[in-house]
């Protein structure tokens with residue numbers, strides 16, 4: 387692996403990646419180069435993490451083989467325009483911007499010989515529990531993809547897929563945290579409606595969600611099997627389960643994910 391790694395944009399997502407990279411020992415802090423035009427934010431990143439901060443992107447492109455593009459999608463065009471003279475075929479460019487296809491970067495850089503990997507991360511990356519999918523253009527090798535996967539595994543779990551699968555990923559794991567937050571909100575309100583004080587309802591609802599996910603992952607059992615284990619004949623769980631089935635809970639969740647996937651496809655065409 388190259389000895390320095392770069393970030394264009396030192397915001398929330400870059401910070402999560404940098405934390406994961408430093409905590410895992412993948413790179414030393416002073417081998418991480420960050421371009422961040424916002425002085426206050428740049429100082430925060432250099433003071434907090436010991437990374438090297440720059441106001442413009444030249445030192446990053448000059449010193450780092452692997453460069454993450456971690457700016458908002460709406461300013462990506464400007465970043466590409468200002469980078470195109472600095473980019474070479476040696477660079478591995480990894481973008482985490484939501485929604486922009488790889489062809490956008492090839493057009494923006496006015497060349498199609500660069501190695502570009504597009505990543506769809508999600509917000510739990512901010513607590514190093516993200517779910518990311520990545521896909522590379524035809525210039526990227528298997529080693530490039532594995533290198534990117536290794537870095538993303540430091541902020542959660544990553545999978546390598548074709549770019550055509552990224553709309554499905556956006557609908558499932560990209561927007562997914564919002565569905566879980568809605569479910570958590572409903573569980574908390576349900577606890578309050580049943581008479582529990584809010585802090586108690588929050589503690590019990592969130593720990594129930596966390597513990598259930600941990601049990602699912604560690605037991606490697608199918609969700610239906612674990613559900614059957616807590617559903618006793620004539621008991622409380624089956625009474626609740628009946629209501630969920632009658633209102634089409636699973637179908638609603640599947641429809642919601644499908645709507646997000648379709649919207650991602652529509653946005654990709656714009």
Ligand SMILES: NC(=O)c1ccc[n+]([C@@H]2O[C@H](COP(=O)([O-])OP(=O)(O)OC[C@H]3O[C@@H](n4cnc5c(N)ncnc54)[C@H](OP(=O)(O)O)[C@@H]3O)[C@@H](O)[C@H]2O)c1
Nearest residue numbers: 394395396397398399424456457458459482483484507509
């Ligand atoms: N946050 C998430 O949960 C999440 C999830 C999935 C994907 N993403 C993607 O991750 C990317 C970064 O998101 P974020 O939440 O980290 O955004 P963010 O916190 O706003 O970070 C972007 C940073 O880039 C800086 N910047 C602006 N112009 C720049 C330039 N020309 N060169 C270098 N840096 C520049 C911004 O400074 P200013 O504030 O001064 O503009 C800001 O500090 C986005 O493309 C987003 O789509 C984010």
